[in-house]
Amino acid sequence: MKNKTKLALSALLLASMTVLTACGSSTATSSSGDSTGGQDAKEITLILGAYSTPQEAFKVIIPAFQKQWKEKTGQTVKFQESYEASGTQARAIAGGFEADIAVLSLEADIDTIQKAGLITTDWRTKPHNGMITNSVAALGTREGNPKGIKDWEDLAKPGVGVLIPNPKTSGGAQWDVNAIYGGGLKHSEAQGKKDPAYAADLLKRVQKNVKALDKSGRASMTTFENGTGDVVVTYENELIGRNLEGQHYTIIVPNDTILIENPAAVVDKNADKHGVRQAADAFLDFLWTPEAQQAFADKGFRPVDPAVAKQYESQYKTPPGLYDIKYLGGWDQVRKDLYQDGAIWDQGLAGK
């Protein structure tokens, strides 16, 4: 009896070992299969590593590209799509997920991949500095804006429950916090001089009203949808997307707000390794065509293409005080000032 169990146990162990090794080798063969595909194969596969928000738009863009590529070259392009939070996706690609194209929420995440040595060309030389879509930081309130929220200062009013995704767990959420901080800078500038201390204080006062720091922008919207909080700080396109799905949130774009720019790039090392460089380049270029730009605009993004932007003019008014990340000194400066361990974001929270 004892021997039998032992035998069974060892058989089980052996079996699990073979399964484990099989798992390992199967992923290896599938990726090398791609590389033998080559430029002239009848069918190639592109691996897209993206952040989660543009998924809806890609449902339209990818079939359009496949059709166009087939007509032009006779090749069938298959897509493997992965959608994750932007920072998670960037780390996955840098850590060995062999995406050919990266579509992320902020520059810093593309930089992560570049620093890992996988992007070898200067991706910023592409049209619009490599940015495929824009948006702005906006405020979403319950239908009809019962708390009368108009500006960043209103987030600090007593009795207002604020939702912000946590900038420590979500790189994309840094746009939202940048906007609050930037709103404070603009406010103080209007009073006389650009005062970082005032901006830090505004952020701290807003932090006191925060109901939940969810781990991502998506999670923050879910919390809001479930009835918690009076106002959610997020991207305009996220709010428009929710309203397109049948919600009735009031979307407020404050007069001073930050321009959100989302980059895309070909991951050179991976595309070359898989032998899909031409298709990958073509797909990236396709993202700036009017067709793709319209698809993005339909899902709530602001198009970067001026002609398409004109077309959607009534949908996306440009607020008078719109500024970009340079107003805050660029990403490196912002990370140092706001998000480093013990920087402004931490100080505000630790002070309680």
Add this chain to the structure above:
Amino acid sequence: MIQNKRWLRRSVQSTVLVYFLLLILVPILGIYVQGLSGGWAHFAESILQPIAWDSVLLTIKLAVIATLINTALGTMLAWALVRYRFPGRRLLNSLVDLPFALPTAVGGLMILLLLGPQSWLGSWLAGHNIEIVYQQPAIVLAMIFVTFPFVIRTIQPLLEELDPSEEEASYTLGATRSGTFWRVIFPAMRPGVIGGAMLAFSRALAEFGAVVLVAGNIPGKTLTASVQIYGNVESSNPSGAAAVSVLLLTLSFLVLWSVNLLTERKDAR
């Protein structure tokens, strides 16, 4: 034949060891190495900065509360499942393990849907000025949900094994019901109660999926250590994440080790 068996035993033993080494020991050692890579000063700094330290204290506090509740409830449930015969007992018995089978995030989501402001229960509570979701009670609830099976499952076999004649002897000798419980039955259950409670505690310490959804994750108020670690991983501060992990791991290890000692003592007796 004997040679053959020895070979088999050796190979099984070494396979098990290699597995243990590769799957458990190496990753955990890696965390210690990473956590202490910046030297003791850096380690202490990572842990003692207010946000991290508060999160560890809060986690321990809430895990203790969740463990106490689960120990009391779990003991009663195990008792009911073993001693009473009622319709649906078997179904209930198989339901106990479900929290293990469910992604904990789903457990968290259920708490949100049940107690969130839009549910009738949530709105009733809100009407009485009781806040649960995104506050500490929700974290405790999530921890209870996730660690629910531990205490029940460690007590059950002990109760089942208990020799009815011991109890009968106690009654025959004139002991009261409560006397019998505390002198005869409870001592037999005790290792299960303690062991189950400690397992539940170390599991509650590390809970992430459910907690991150139901907690507001605000430092000092509702940020637990696991979420704080996740934040450090996401903002590419692996050594900070590892430092807090080292603290949790060491605590859990001490707890589990003492469970081991307790059960060993019981075996010796």
